[in-house]
Amino acid sequence: VYNQSLVATMISTLGAERTEEVVQGWVANLAAPPFANDTAVIEAIDAGRCAVGIVNSYYLGRALRDNPELSVAPFWPNQGDGGRGAHVNVSGAGVTAHADNAQGAQAFIEWLSSGEAQGLYANENMEFPANPRIDAAPLVEGWGEYRQDLINVSEAGRLQAEAVKLMDRAGYR
Template sequence: MSVSPRSAPRRRTLLAGAVAALAAAVALPVGSALAAGAGSVNVYSTRQQFLIQPLFDAFTEKTGIEVNVVFAKEGLAERLRAEGDNSPADLVFTADIGRLADMVDMGVVQPVETEALTEAVPEQYRHPDGLWYGLTLRGRVIYASKERVPEGAVTSYADLADPRWEGKVCTRKGDHVYQVALLAAMIARHGDDWARDWLEGVKANLARKPQGNDRAQVKAIMEGQCDLAVGNTYYMGKMLEDPEQRAWAESATIIFPDQDGSGTHMNLSGVAMTTAAPNREHAVTLMEYLVSDEAQALYAELNHEYPVKPGVEWSDLLQSWGDFKMDPLSLDEVAKYRPEALMMVNSVGYNS
C-alpha cells in the first residue's frame, strides 16, 4: 500500500484542546475500583496514560461518557483471564501485534463488528473476526548514521545482513515483541530458510550484544558504536521532543526499507473488547470514536504515529519524513509466525 501524507489546519486546534484537557486528567492506579454501569467505559491499557488520555477527554466532552483507565506495563492478559466474567474492564489497549495476538490466544477478548470499524480500519490491520482493531501504525525502519552511511547504501532489511556492515549494526534483544514481529514478517514473506539466513547474518554484523530499547540504538549511532540500527518510526519524534535526546535523533536518518519490493514492515497499536465488557454499548461507541477522522488525527499527532484510517492527515513531522510504501501483509498472518520466530531467535543464539 502506498501512502501519501496530508495536512489539515484543524489538527493544531484539536491538539491544543487535548493537551489542555490532559492537565486535569487523573490516572487510576492498578488495583483501583473501576466504575461500572451507565455512562462509563473501563479501560485496561499497556499504553501510558499521557498517550491516550487526551483522546478519552475529547470523547467524554463529545458524548458525556466517562472513561476510567487502569495502566499496567505488562500482565493485563493474565489479569483478564484471572478476573474472567467478573472483570470490570470493557476494553484493552496495547501496542504490537504480538500482545494483541496473546489476548486472542488466551480467550480474553470478544468479537466486535460494526460498519464504522470495518470501513475505517483496513483489512490487514484488523482481526478477521473482529477480535481486535488497529488504531495507529508505526514502521519498523532502519536508522542510519548521517555521517557514516552514504545515501542509497542501504535500501532493504536484507542489507542489514550484508557482510560489508560487519560490526556496524545495533538492535535491541531479538526476543522483544517488536523484533519478533519483524522476523515473523520475514518468515511469512520469504520463508523459513531465508529468514534464518537473514537473522544469522544480522547477528554476525552486530556491533555489540543486543540490549536497550529503540532509543538506545540511536544513541549508539551518535556515539559511534554502530552505523545502522532498527527501530520504530515514532521514536524519532519522541527523541526530537526531548532536549537530552535530540542530538541522538539528529545524528541519524530514517530509511524506509524495501521500497522497490514488498514495502516497510508495519506494526500497530490496537484495541480489543474484553469477554466481560459490562458496558459494551458505550465501549463500542468509544471504539468507533477512536477511528473517526478527529480522533485519528489527534492520536497520530500526539504519538508521532501514522493514522490507521486511510485519508486522515499526517502530522507535519511525519510529512517531513516523506511518502513511503507500507508492506500490505496482514498482521494477523504475521502473528501466526511469532512462535516460529521466537524459536528461531533462540536457536541461533541471537542474544548471546
C-alpha cells in the same frame, strides 16, 4: 516483541530458511548487544556506536522533535522493485463477548479511530495515523512516501512462536 513480529512477517514472505540467514546476518553485524529499547538504539546511532538499527518510527519522530540536531534518519527497507515494503506494526482493539459495557467500549474504540484521537497520535506521539483522513505530523510527513508490507496480520500472529525459536537459533537475544 516488535522484532519478533518483524521476523514472523519475514518467515511468511521469505520462508524460514532465508529469514534465518537474514537474522544470522543481523547477529554477525551487531556492533553491540541488542538494546532494551528504541531510544537506546537511536542514541547509539547518534553517538556513532552503530550505523543502523531497527526502531519504531514514532520513537525516532519524538527524538528528532526533541533534538533536531540528532544525526539519525529513517530508512525504509524493501522499497525497490519486487520489495515487499517496510514492516508496519499493527494496533487493534476489540470488545469481548462478556464485556460489562460493550456499548461504551465500542464508543471508545470509535473515538480512538476518530480524527480527534488520531490527530493526537500523529502530532503528540509522532505516529502514522491509522485513519487515512488524518495527516501525519509535518516532521514525519517530511520523511516521504514509503511502501508498507501488507501481510495478513493473522499470518504474522500464527508465526510468532516460530519467529522466537528462529531468533534464538540465530543468536538474536
